[in-house]
Amino acid sequence: MPPYPDLVHLVVPCYRESARIGGFLPDLCREMMALGGVRVQVVEDGSEPREAAAMQALVDPLRVSYPCLLPVKLLPKNLGKGGAVYAGWADHGGADWLAFVDADGSCSATETARLLALRPRAEAPPKALFASRVKMLGRRVERLLKRHLLGRVYATLVSELLDVPVYDSQCGLKLVPRAAYERIATQLKVMGFAFDVELMAALLEAGYAIQEVPIDWQEMPGGKVSLLRDSWRMARDVWDIRCRRPTWRQGA
Ligand SMILES: Nc1nc2c(ncn2[C@@H]2O[C@H](COP(=O)(O)OP(=O)(O)OP(=O)(O)O)[C@@H](O)[C@H]2O)c(=O)[nH]1
Ligand SMILES: [Mg+2]
Structure with a gap:
Protein backbone atom coordinates (compact mmCIF):
# COMPACT_ATOMS: atom_id res chain seq x y z
CA MET A 1 0.00 0.00 0.00
CA PRO A 2 1.64 3.32 -1.01
CA PRO A 3 2.00 5.94 1.75
CA TYR A 4 -0.42 8.16 -0.20
CA PRO A 5 -3.25 6.07 -1.62
CA ASP A 6 -4.56 8.96 -3.76
CA LEU A 7 -3.25 8.83 -7.31
CA VAL A 8 -1.07 11.36 -9.16
CA HIS A 9 -1.00 11.70 -12.94
CA LEU A 10 2.45 13.14 -13.73
CA VAL A 11 3.03 14.52 -17.24
CA VAL A 12 6.45 15.11 -18.76
CA PRO A 13 5.96 17.59 -21.64
CA CYS A 14 8.49 17.01 -24.42
CA TYR A 15 9.44 18.91 -27.49
CA ARG A 16 12.52 17.46 -29.22
CA GLU A 17 13.65 15.90 -25.95
CA SER A 18 14.76 12.38 -26.93
CA ALA A 19 18.41 13.39 -26.46
CA ARG A 20 17.87 14.85 -22.98
CA ILE A 21 15.22 12.67 -21.37
CA GLY A 22 17.14 9.37 -21.63
CA GLY A 23 19.01 9.85 -18.36
CA PHE A 24 16.12 11.35 -16.45
CA LEU A 25 13.15 9.15 -17.33
CA PRO A 26 14.42 5.86 -15.78
CA ASP A 27 15.36 7.75 -12.60
CA LEU A 28 11.96 9.36 -12.52
CA CYS A 29 10.14 6.06 -12.99
CA ARG A 30 12.24 4.39 -10.30
CA GLU A 31 11.46 7.16 -7.80
CA MET A 32 7.77 7.15 -8.68
CA MET A 33 7.56 3.37 -8.26
CA ALA A 34 9.18 3.74 -4.83
CA LEU A 35 6.76 6.51 -3.88
CA GLY A 36 3.74 4.61 -5.19
CA GLY A 37 0.46 5.90 -6.54
CA VAL A 38 1.98 7.83 -9.45
CA ARG A 39 1.45 7.32 -13.21
CA VAL A 40 4.01 8.90 -15.51
CA GLN A 41 3.02 10.05 -18.99
CA VAL A 42 5.40 11.46 -21.59
CA VAL A 43 3.58 13.84 -23.94
CA GLU A 44 5.40 14.33 -27.23
CA ASP A 45 4.39 17.75 -28.47
CA GLY A 46 4.37 17.47 -32.25
CA SER A 47 8.10 17.16 -32.85
CA GLU A 48 9.28 15.77 -36.22
CA PRO A 49 8.28 12.10 -36.98
CA ARG A 50 11.87 10.93 -36.44
CA GLU A 51 11.96 12.55 -33.04
CA ALA A 52 8.58 11.09 -32.09
CA ALA A 53 9.78 7.63 -33.13
CA ALA A 54 12.95 8.07 -31.07
CA MET A 55 10.87 8.98 -28.04
CA GLN A 56 8.65 5.97 -28.50
CA ALA A 57 11.70 3.72 -28.84
CA LEU A 58 12.96 5.12 -25.57
CA VAL A 59 9.74 4.79 -23.60
CA ASP A 60 8.40 1.42 -24.80
CA PRO A 61 11.22 -0.76 -23.39
CA LEU A 62 11.16 1.14 -20.09
CA ARG A 63 7.50 0.24 -19.65
CA VAL A 64 8.51 -3.39 -19.16
CA SER A 65 10.47 -2.54 -16.01
CA TYR A 66 8.29 0.34 -14.83
CA PRO A 67 4.54 -0.32 -14.90
CA CYS A 68 3.92 3.26 -13.71
CA LEU A 69 4.99 4.51 -17.16
CA LEU A 70 2.11 4.97 -19.63
CA PRO A 71 2.51 4.80 -23.42
CA VAL A 72 3.81 8.03 -24.98
CA LYS A 73 1.07 10.43 -26.00
CA LEU A 74 1.96 11.70 -29.48
CA LEU A 75 0.36 15.02 -30.36
CA PRO A 76 -0.10 15.56 -34.11
CA LYS A 77 1.06 19.16 -33.93
CA ASN A 78 2.99 21.37 -31.55
CA LEU A 79 0.71 22.95 -28.94
CA GLY A 80 3.33 24.55 -26.70
CA LYS A 81 4.38 23.45 -23.23
CA GLY A 82 1.05 24.32 -21.60
CA GLY A 83 -0.91 22.67 -24.38
CA ALA A 84 1.09 19.47 -23.93
CA VAL A 85 0.63 19.48 -20.16
CA TYR A 86 -3.12 20.00 -20.48
CA ALA A 87 -3.39 17.32 -23.20
CA GLY A 88 -1.72 14.90 -20.82
CA TRP A 89 -3.88 15.90 -17.88
CA ALA A 90 -6.96 15.08 -19.97
CA ASP A 91 -5.86 11.41 -19.66
CA HIS A 92 -5.89 11.52 -15.85
CA GLY A 93 -7.69 8.18 -15.54
CA GLY A 94 -9.39 9.24 -12.31
CA ALA A 95 -6.23 10.46 -10.54
CA ASP A 96 -6.85 12.89 -7.69
CA TRP A 97 -3.77 14.97 -8.48
CA LEU A 98 -2.32 16.34 -11.71
CA ALA A 99 1.35 17.23 -12.02
CA PHE A 100 4.06 17.99 -14.54
CA VAL A 101 7.83 18.00 -14.50
CA ASP A 102 10.31 19.24 -17.11
CA ALA A 103 11.99 16.58 -19.24
CA ASP A 104 15.57 17.73 -18.84
CA GLY A 105 16.01 16.59 -15.24
CA SER A 106 16.81 20.10 -13.95
CA CYS A 107 14.50 19.17 -11.14
CA SER A 108 15.74 15.71 -10.23
CA ALA A 109 13.64 12.60 -9.78
CA THR A 110 14.25 12.67 -6.03
CA GLU A 111 13.15 16.31 -5.77
CA THR A 112 10.06 15.45 -7.80
CA ALA A 113 9.26 12.64 -5.37
CA ARG A 114 9.87 14.93 -2.39
CA LEU A 115 7.36 17.48 -3.67
CA LEU A 116 4.72 14.91 -4.60
CA ALA A 117 5.02 13.35 -1.15
CA LEU A 118 4.10 16.72 0.39
CA ARG A 119 0.61 16.66 -1.07
CA PRO A 120 -2.08 17.02 1.57
CA ARG A 121 -3.81 13.87 2.67
CA ALA A 122 -7.37 13.29 1.58
CA GLU A 123 -8.89 14.67 4.78
CA ALA A 124 -6.90 17.97 4.60
CA PRO A 125 -8.05 20.93 2.47
CA PRO A 126 -6.61 20.55 -1.05
CA LYS A 127 -3.87 22.91 -2.17
CA ALA A 128 -1.60 23.18 -5.18
CA LEU A 129 2.16 22.81 -4.72
CA PHE A 130 4.45 24.85 -6.99
CA ALA A 131 8.18 24.14 -6.89
CA SER A 132 10.25 27.27 -6.49
CA ARG A 133 13.89 27.97 -7.30
CA VAL A 134 14.72 29.97 -4.19
CA LYS A 135 18.41 30.53 -3.59
CA MET A 136 18.48 29.94 0.14
CA LEU A 137 20.55 28.16 2.76
CA GLY A 138 19.94 24.44 2.67
CA ARG A 139 18.95 24.31 -1.01
CA ARG A 140 21.05 24.03 -4.18
CA VAL A 141 19.87 26.13 -7.08
CA GLU A 142 22.31 26.30 -9.98
CA ARG A 143 21.33 28.48 -12.90
CA LEU A 144 23.21 30.71 -15.31
CA LEU A 145 23.32 34.23 -13.91
CA LYS A 146 21.50 35.69 -16.92
CA ARG A 147 18.65 33.19 -16.54
CA HIS A 148 18.43 33.79 -12.82
CA LEU A 149 18.30 37.56 -13.32
CA LEU A 150 15.75 37.36 -16.09
CA GLY A 151 13.69 35.01 -13.93
CA ARG A 152 13.70 37.59 -11.15
CA VAL A 153 12.55 40.32 -13.55
CA TYR A 154 9.79 38.08 -14.84
CA ALA A 155 8.67 37.08 -11.34
CA THR A 156 8.51 40.75 -10.37
CA LEU A 157 6.42 41.49 -13.45
CA VAL A 158 4.03 38.66 -12.58
CA SER A 159 3.80 39.75 -8.94
CA GLU A 160 3.13 43.39 -9.79
CA LEU A 161 0.76 42.93 -12.72
CA LEU A 162 -1.29 40.21 -11.08
CA ASP A 163 -0.83 41.39 -7.50
CA VAL A 164 0.34 37.96 -6.34
CA PRO A 165 3.41 37.59 -4.11
CA VAL A 166 4.79 34.61 -6.04
CA TYR A 167 8.57 34.04 -6.02
CA ASP A 168 8.86 31.70 -9.02
CA SER A 169 5.84 31.12 -11.24
CA GLN A 170 7.89 29.34 -13.94
CA CYS A 171 9.53 26.43 -12.18
CA GLY A 172 9.07 23.19 -14.11
CA LEU A 173 7.43 21.11 -11.37
CA LYS A 174 3.87 21.66 -10.20
CA LEU A 175 1.11 19.63 -8.55
CA VAL A 176 -2.56 20.59 -8.68
CA PRO A 177 -5.68 18.95 -7.21
CA ARG A 178 -7.67 17.59 -10.15
CA ALA A 179 -10.96 18.94 -8.80
CA ALA A 180 -9.47 22.46 -8.72
CA TYR A 181 -8.10 22.14 -12.25
CA GLU A 182 -11.40 20.89 -13.62
CA ARG A 183 -13.18 23.89 -12.14
CA ILE A 184 -10.99 26.38 -13.97
CA ALA A 185 -9.93 24.46 -17.09
CA THR A 186 -12.30 26.20 -19.50
CA GLN A 187 -10.84 29.59 -18.53
CA LEU A 188 -7.29 28.65 -19.51
CA LYS A 189 -6.19 30.14 -22.84
CA ALA A 201 -4.08 33.20 -11.32
CA ALA A 202 -7.15 31.09 -12.07
CA LEU A 203 -6.57 28.78 -9.10
CA LEU A 204 -6.19 31.71 -6.71
CA GLU A 205 -9.21 33.48 -8.13
CA ALA A 206 -11.26 30.31 -7.61
CA GLY A 207 -10.20 30.34 -3.95
CA TYR A 208 -7.64 27.52 -3.93
CA ALA A 209 -4.45 27.77 -1.89
CA ILE A 210 -1.06 27.44 -3.56
CA GLN A 211 2.12 26.74 -1.63
CA GLU A 212 5.56 27.37 -3.10
CA VAL A 213 8.01 24.61 -2.20
CA PRO A 214 11.74 25.45 -2.45
CA ILE A 215 13.54 22.75 -4.40
CA ASP A 216 17.03 21.93 -5.66
CA TRP A 217 17.53 22.80 -9.32
CA GLN A 218 20.42 22.09 -11.64
CA GLU A 219 20.15 23.87 -14.96
CA MET A 220 20.76 21.52 -17.90
CA PRO A 221 22.34 22.45 -21.21
CA GLY A 222 20.13 22.43 -24.30
CA GLY A 223 17.27 24.54 -22.90
CA LYS A 224 14.88 25.80 -25.56
CA VAL A 225 13.44 28.87 -23.90
CA SER A 226 14.95 31.76 -25.84
CA LEU A 227 15.78 34.60 -23.48
CA LEU A 228 14.81 37.24 -26.04
CA ARG A 229 11.95 35.82 -28.09
CA ASP A 230 10.20 33.79 -25.40
CA SER A 231 10.63 36.39 -22.63
CA TRP A 232 8.87 38.98 -24.76
CA ARG A 233 6.06 36.56 -25.60
CA MET A 234 5.72 35.52 -21.97
CA ALA A 235 5.56 39.15 -20.81
CA ARG A 236 2.79 39.82 -23.34
CA ASP A 237 0.94 36.74 -22.09
CA VAL A 238 1.09 38.05 -18.51
CA TRP A 239 -0.36 41.36 -19.69
CA ASP A 240 -3.17 39.51 -21.51
CA ILE A 241 -3.87 37.41 -18.41
CA ARG A 242 -4.22 40.62 -16.38
CA CYS A 243 -6.55 42.15 -18.98
CA ARG A 244 -8.73 39.04 -19.15
CA ARG A 245 -9.21 39.00 -15.38
CA PRO A 246 -10.82 42.37 -14.63
CA THR A 247 -12.23 41.31 -11.26
CA TRP A 248 -8.75 40.24 -10.23
CA ARG A 249 -7.38 43.68 -11.13
CA GLN A 250 -9.86 45.44 -8.89
CA GLY A 251 -8.88 43.14 -6.05
CA ALA A 252 -12.45 41.75 -5.92
N1 LIG B 1 5.19 20.54 -25.08
C1 LIG B 1 6.15 21.39 -25.25
N2 LIG B 1 7.06 21.37 -24.36
C2 LIG B 1 8.03 22.18 -24.56
C3 LIG B 1 8.09 23.04 -25.66
N3 LIG B 1 9.19 23.66 -25.53
C4 LIG B 1 9.76 23.22 -24.39
N4 LIG B 1 9.03 22.33 -23.82
C5 LIG B 1 9.25 21.57 -22.60
O1 LIG B 1 9.28 22.45 -21.53
C6 LIG B 1 10.21 21.98 -20.59
C7 LIG B 1 11.17 23.08 -20.26
O2 LIG B 1 11.86 23.45 -21.42
P1 LIG B 1 13.41 23.70 -21.39
O3 LIG B 1 13.93 23.66 -22.79
O4 LIG B 1 14.07 22.79 -20.39
O5 LIG B 1 13.47 25.18 -20.83
P2 LIG B 1 14.79 25.93 -20.44
O6 LIG B 1 15.22 26.78 -21.58
O7 LIG B 1 15.79 24.96 -19.91
O8 LIG B 1 14.27 26.85 -19.27
P3 LIG B 1 14.33 26.46 -17.74
O9 LIG B 1 14.16 24.97 -17.70
O10 LIG B 1 13.17 27.18 -17.11
O11 LIG B 1 15.65 26.93 -17.23
C8 LIG B 1 10.85 20.74 -21.19
O12 LIG B 1 10.22 19.60 -20.67
C9 LIG B 1 10.57 20.91 -22.66
O13 LIG B 1 10.51 19.73 -23.39
C10 LIG B 1 7.07 23.05 -26.61
O14 LIG B 1 7.01 23.76 -27.60
N5 LIG B 1 6.13 22.17 -26.35
MG1 LIG C 1 15.24 23.37 -18.66
Missing part, protein backbone atom coordinates in the same frame (compact mmCIF):
# COMPACT_ATOMS: atom_id res chain seq x y z
CA VAL A 190 -2.39 30.33 -22.62
CA MET A 191 -0.70 27.25 -24.10
CA GLY A 192 2.90 28.51 -24.27
CA PHE A 193 5.55 28.92 -21.57
CA ALA A 194 3.43 31.37 -19.52
CA PHE A 195 0.64 28.83 -19.06
CA ASP A 196 1.51 28.31 -15.41
CA VAL A 197 1.04 32.01 -14.66
CA GLU A 198 -2.52 31.78 -15.91
CA LEU A 199 -3.02 28.49 -14.07
CA MET A 200 -1.84 30.15 -10.86
Whole structure:
Protein backbone atom coordinates (compact mmCIF):
# COMPACT_ATOMS: atom_id res chain seq x y z
CA MET A 1 0.00 0.00 0.00
CA PRO A 2 1.64 3.32 -1.01
CA PRO A 3 2.00 5.94 1.75
CA TYR A 4 -0.42 8.16 -0.20
CA PRO A 5 -3.25 6.07 -1.62
CA ASP A 6 -4.56 8.96 -3.76
CA LEU A 7 -3.25 8.83 -7.31
CA VAL A 8 -1.07 11.36 -9.16
CA HIS A 9 -1.00 11.70 -12.94
CA LEU A 10 2.45 13.14 -13.73
CA VAL A 11 3.03 14.52 -17.24
CA VAL A 12 6.45 15.11 -18.76
CA PRO A 13 5.96 17.59 -21.64
CA CYS A 14 8.49 17.01 -24.42
CA TYR A 15 9.44 18.91 -27.49
CA ARG A 16 12.52 17.46 -29.22
CA GLU A 17 13.65 15.90 -25.95
CA SER A 18 14.76 12.38 -26.93
CA ALA A 19 18.41 13.39 -26.46
CA ARG A 20 17.87 14.85 -22.98
CA ILE A 21 15.22 12.67 -21.37
CA GLY A 22 17.14 9.37 -21.63
CA GLY A 23 19.01 9.85 -18.36
CA PHE A 24 16.12 11.35 -16.45
CA LEU A 25 13.15 9.15 -17.33
CA PRO A 26 14.42 5.86 -15.78
CA ASP A 27 15.36 7.75 -12.60
CA LEU A 28 11.96 9.36 -12.52
CA CYS A 29 10.14 6.06 -12.99
CA ARG A 30 12.24 4.39 -10.30
CA GLU A 31 11.46 7.16 -7.80
CA MET A 32 7.77 7.15 -8.68
CA MET A 33 7.56 3.37 -8.26
CA ALA A 34 9.18 3.74 -4.83
CA LEU A 35 6.76 6.51 -3.88
CA GLY A 36 3.74 4.61 -5.19
CA GLY A 37 0.46 5.90 -6.54
CA VAL A 38 1.98 7.83 -9.45
CA ARG A 39 1.45 7.32 -13.21
CA VAL A 40 4.01 8.90 -15.51
CA GLN A 41 3.02 10.05 -18.99
CA VAL A 42 5.40 11.46 -21.59
CA VAL A 43 3.58 13.84 -23.94
CA GLU A 44 5.40 14.33 -27.23
CA ASP A 45 4.39 17.75 -28.47
CA GLY A 46 4.37 17.47 -32.25
CA SER A 47 8.10 17.16 -32.85
CA GLU A 48 9.28 15.77 -36.22
CA PRO A 49 8.28 12.10 -36.98
CA ARG A 50 11.87 10.93 -36.44
CA GLU A 51 11.96 12.55 -33.04
CA ALA A 52 8.58 11.09 -32.09
CA ALA A 53 9.78 7.63 -33.13
CA ALA A 54 12.95 8.07 -31.07
CA MET A 55 10.87 8.98 -28.04
CA GLN A 56 8.65 5.97 -28.50
CA ALA A 57 11.70 3.72 -28.84
CA LEU A 58 12.96 5.12 -25.57
CA VAL A 59 9.74 4.79 -23.60
CA ASP A 60 8.40 1.42 -24.80
CA PRO A 61 11.22 -0.76 -23.39
CA LEU A 62 11.16 1.14 -20.09
CA ARG A 63 7.50 0.24 -19.65
CA VAL A 64 8.51 -3.39 -19.16
CA SER A 65 10.47 -2.54 -16.01
CA TYR A 66 8.29 0.34 -14.83
CA PRO A 67 4.54 -0.32 -14.90
CA CYS A 68 3.92 3.26 -13.71
CA LEU A 69 4.99 4.51 -17.16
CA LEU A 70 2.11 4.97 -19.63
CA PRO A 71 2.51 4.80 -23.42
CA VAL A 72 3.81 8.03 -24.98
CA LYS A 73 1.07 10.43 -26.00
CA LEU A 74 1.96 11.70 -29.48
CA LEU A 75 0.36 15.02 -30.36
CA PRO A 76 -0.10 15.56 -34.11
CA LYS A 77 1.06 19.16 -33.93
CA ASN A 78 2.99 21.37 -31.55
CA LEU A 79 0.71 22.95 -28.94
CA GLY A 80 3.33 24.55 -26.70
CA LYS A 81 4.38 23.45 -23.23
CA GLY A 82 1.05 24.32 -21.60
CA GLY A 83 -0.91 22.67 -24.38
CA ALA A 84 1.09 19.47 -23.93
CA VAL A 85 0.63 19.48 -20.16
CA TYR A 86 -3.12 20.00 -20.48
CA ALA A 87 -3.39 17.32 -23.20
CA GLY A 88 -1.72 14.90 -20.82
CA TRP A 89 -3.88 15.90 -17.88
CA ALA A 90 -6.96 15.08 -19.97
CA ASP A 91 -5.86 11.41 -19.66
CA HIS A 92 -5.89 11.52 -15.85
CA GLY A 93 -7.69 8.18 -15.54
CA GLY A 94 -9.39 9.24 -12.31
CA ALA A 95 -6.23 10.46 -10.54
CA ASP A 96 -6.85 12.89 -7.69
CA TRP A 97 -3.77 14.97 -8.48
CA LEU A 98 -2.32 16.34 -11.71
CA ALA A 99 1.35 17.23 -12.02
CA PHE A 100 4.06 17.99 -14.54
CA VAL A 101 7.83 18.00 -14.50
CA ASP A 102 10.31 19.24 -17.11
CA ALA A 103 11.99 16.58 -19.24
CA ASP A 104 15.57 17.73 -18.84
CA GLY A 105 16.01 16.59 -15.24
CA SER A 106 16.81 20.10 -13.95
CA CYS A 107 14.50 19.17 -11.14
CA SER A 108 15.74 15.71 -10.23
CA ALA A 109 13.64 12.60 -9.78
CA THR A 110 14.25 12.67 -6.03
CA GLU A 111 13.15 16.31 -5.77
CA THR A 112 10.06 15.45 -7.80
CA ALA A 113 9.26 12.64 -5.37
CA ARG A 114 9.87 14.93 -2.39
CA LEU A 115 7.36 17.48 -3.67
CA LEU A 116 4.72 14.91 -4.60
CA ALA A 117 5.02 13.35 -1.15
CA LEU A 118 4.10 16.72 0.39
CA ARG A 119 0.61 16.66 -1.07
CA PRO A 120 -2.08 17.02 1.57
CA ARG A 121 -3.81 13.87 2.67
CA ALA A 122 -7.37 13.29 1.58
CA GLU A 123 -8.89 14.67 4.78
CA ALA A 124 -6.90 17.97 4.60
CA PRO A 125 -8.05 20.93 2.47
CA PRO A 126 -6.61 20.55 -1.05
CA LYS A 127 -3.87 22.91 -2.17
CA ALA A 128 -1.60 23.18 -5.18
CA LEU A 129 2.16 22.81 -4.72
CA PHE A 130 4.45 24.85 -6.99
CA ALA A 131 8.18 24.14 -6.89
CA SER A 132 10.25 27.27 -6.49
CA ARG A 133 13.89 27.97 -7.30
CA VAL A 134 14.72 29.97 -4.19
CA LYS A 135 18.41 30.53 -3.59
CA MET A 136 18.48 29.94 0.14
CA LEU A 137 20.55 28.16 2.76
CA GLY A 138 19.94 24.44 2.67
CA ARG A 139 18.95 24.31 -1.01
CA ARG A 140 21.05 24.03 -4.18
CA VAL A 141 19.87 26.13 -7.08
CA GLU A 142 22.31 26.30 -9.98
CA ARG A 143 21.33 28.48 -12.90
CA LEU A 144 23.21 30.71 -15.31
CA LEU A 145 23.32 34.23 -13.91
CA LYS A 146 21.50 35.69 -16.92
CA ARG A 147 18.65 33.19 -16.54
CA HIS A 148 18.43 33.79 -12.82
CA LEU A 149 18.30 37.56 -13.32
CA LEU A 150 15.75 37.36 -16.09
CA GLY A 151 13.69 35.01 -13.93
CA ARG A 152 13.70 37.59 -11.15
CA VAL A 153 12.55 40.32 -13.55
CA TYR A 154 9.79 38.08 -14.84
CA ALA A 155 8.67 37.08 -11.34
CA THR A 156 8.51 40.75 -10.37
CA LEU A 157 6.42 41.49 -13.45
CA VAL A 158 4.03 38.66 -12.58
CA SER A 159 3.80 39.75 -8.94
CA GLU A 160 3.13 43.39 -9.79
CA LEU A 161 0.76 42.93 -12.72
CA LEU A 162 -1.29 40.21 -11.08
CA ASP A 163 -0.83 41.39 -7.50
CA VAL A 164 0.34 37.96 -6.34
CA PRO A 165 3.41 37.59 -4.11
CA VAL A 166 4.79 34.61 -6.04
CA TYR A 167 8.57 34.04 -6.02
CA ASP A 168 8.86 31.70 -9.02
CA SER A 169 5.84 31.12 -11.24
CA GLN A 170 7.89 29.34 -13.94
CA CYS A 171 9.53 26.43 -12.18
CA GLY A 172 9.07 23.19 -14.11
CA LEU A 173 7.43 21.11 -11.37
CA LYS A 174 3.87 21.66 -10.20
CA LEU A 175 1.11 19.63 -8.55
CA VAL A 176 -2.56 20.59 -8.68
CA PRO A 177 -5.68 18.95 -7.21
CA ARG A 178 -7.67 17.59 -10.15
CA ALA A 179 -10.96 18.94 -8.80
CA ALA A 180 -9.47 22.46 -8.72
CA TYR A 181 -8.10 22.14 -12.25
CA GLU A 182 -11.40 20.89 -13.62
CA ARG A 183 -13.18 23.89 -12.14
CA ILE A 184 -10.99 26.38 -13.97
CA ALA A 185 -9.93 24.46 -17.09
CA THR A 186 -12.30 26.20 -19.50
CA GLN A 187 -10.84 29.59 -18.53
CA LEU A 188 -7.29 28.65 -19.51
CA LYS A 189 -6.19 30.14 -22.84
CA VAL A 190 -2.39 30.33 -22.62
CA MET A 191 -0.70 27.25 -24.10
CA GLY A 192 2.90 28.51 -24.27
CA PHE A 193 5.55 28.92 -21.57
CA ALA A 194 3.43 31.37 -19.52
CA PHE A 195 0.64 28.83 -19.06
CA ASP A 196 1.51 28.31 -15.41
CA VAL A 197 1.04 32.01 -14.66
CA GLU A 198 -2.52 31.78 -15.91
CA LEU A 199 -3.02 28.49 -14.07
CA MET A 200 -1.84 30.15 -10.86
CA ALA A 201 -4.08 33.20 -11.32
CA ALA A 202 -7.15 31.09 -12.07
CA LEU A 203 -6.57 28.78 -9.10
CA LEU A 204 -6.19 31.71 -6.71
CA GLU A 205 -9.21 33.48 -8.13
CA ALA A 206 -11.26 30.31 -7.61
CA GLY A 207 -10.20 30.34 -3.95
CA TYR A 208 -7.64 27.52 -3.93
CA ALA A 209 -4.45 27.77 -1.89
CA ILE A 210 -1.06 27.44 -3.56
CA GLN A 211 2.12 26.74 -1.63
CA GLU A 212 5.56 27.37 -3.10
CA VAL A 213 8.01 24.61 -2.20
CA PRO A 214 11.74 25.45 -2.45
CA ILE A 215 13.54 22.75 -4.40
CA ASP A 216 17.03 21.93 -5.66
CA TRP A 217 17.53 22.80 -9.32
CA GLN A 218 20.42 22.09 -11.64
CA GLU A 219 20.15 23.87 -14.96
CA MET A 220 20.76 21.52 -17.90
CA PRO A 221 22.34 22.45 -21.21
CA GLY A 222 20.13 22.43 -24.30
CA GLY A 223 17.27 24.54 -22.90
CA LYS A 224 14.88 25.80 -25.56
CA VAL A 225 13.44 28.87 -23.90
CA SER A 226 14.95 31.76 -25.84
CA LEU A 227 15.78 34.60 -23.48
CA LEU A 228 14.81 37.24 -26.04
CA ARG A 229 11.95 35.82 -28.09
CA ASP A 230 10.20 33.79 -25.40
CA SER A 231 10.63 36.39 -22.63
CA TRP A 232 8.87 38.98 -24.76
CA ARG A 233 6.06 36.56 -25.60
CA MET A 234 5.72 35.52 -21.97
CA ALA A 235 5.56 39.15 -20.81
CA ARG A 236 2.79 39.82 -23.34
CA ASP A 237 0.94 36.74 -22.09
CA VAL A 238 1.09 38.05 -18.51
CA TRP A 239 -0.36 41.36 -19.69
CA ASP A 240 -3.17 39.51 -21.51
CA ILE A 241 -3.87 37.41 -18.41
CA ARG A 242 -4.22 40.62 -16.38
CA CYS A 243 -6.55 42.15 -18.98
CA ARG A 244 -8.73 39.04 -19.15
CA ARG A 245 -9.21 39.00 -15.38
CA PRO A 246 -10.82 42.37 -14.63
CA THR A 247 -12.23 41.31 -11.26
CA TRP A 248 -8.75 40.24 -10.23
CA ARG A 249 -7.38 43.68 -11.13
CA GLN A 250 -9.86 45.44 -8.89
CA GLY A 251 -8.88 43.14 -6.05
CA ALA A 252 -12.45 41.75 -5.92
N1 LIG B 1 5.19 20.54 -25.08
C1 LIG B 1 6.15 21.39 -25.25
N2 LIG B 1 7.06 21.37 -24.36
C2 LIG B 1 8.03 22.18 -24.56
C3 LIG B 1 8.09 23.04 -25.66
N3 LIG B 1 9.19 23.66 -25.53
C4 LIG B 1 9.76 23.22 -24.39
N4 LIG B 1 9.03 22.33 -23.82
C5 LIG B 1 9.25 21.57 -22.60
O1 LIG B 1 9.28 22.45 -21.53
C6 LIG B 1 10.21 21.98 -20.59
C7 LIG B 1 11.17 23.08 -20.26
O2 LIG B 1 11.86 23.45 -21.42
P1 LIG B 1 13.41 23.70 -21.39
O3 LIG B 1 13.93 23.66 -22.79
O4 LIG B 1 14.07 22.79 -20.39
O5 LIG B 1 13.47 25.18 -20.83
P2 LIG B 1 14.79 25.93 -20.44
O6 LIG B 1 15.22 26.78 -21.58
O7 LIG B 1 15.79 24.96 -19.91
O8 LIG B 1 14.27 26.85 -19.27
P3 LIG B 1 14.33 26.46 -17.74
O9 LIG B 1 14.16 24.97 -17.70
O10 LIG B 1 13.17 27.18 -17.11
O11 LIG B 1 15.65 26.93 -17.23
C8 LIG B 1 10.85 20.74 -21.19
O12 LIG B 1 10.22 19.60 -20.67
C9 LIG B 1 10.57 20.91 -22.66
O13 LIG B 1 10.51 19.73 -23.39
C10 LIG B 1 7.07 23.05 -26.61
O14 LIG B 1 7.01 23.76 -27.60
N5 LIG B 1 6.13 22.17 -26.35
MG1 LIG C 1 15.24 23.37 -18.66
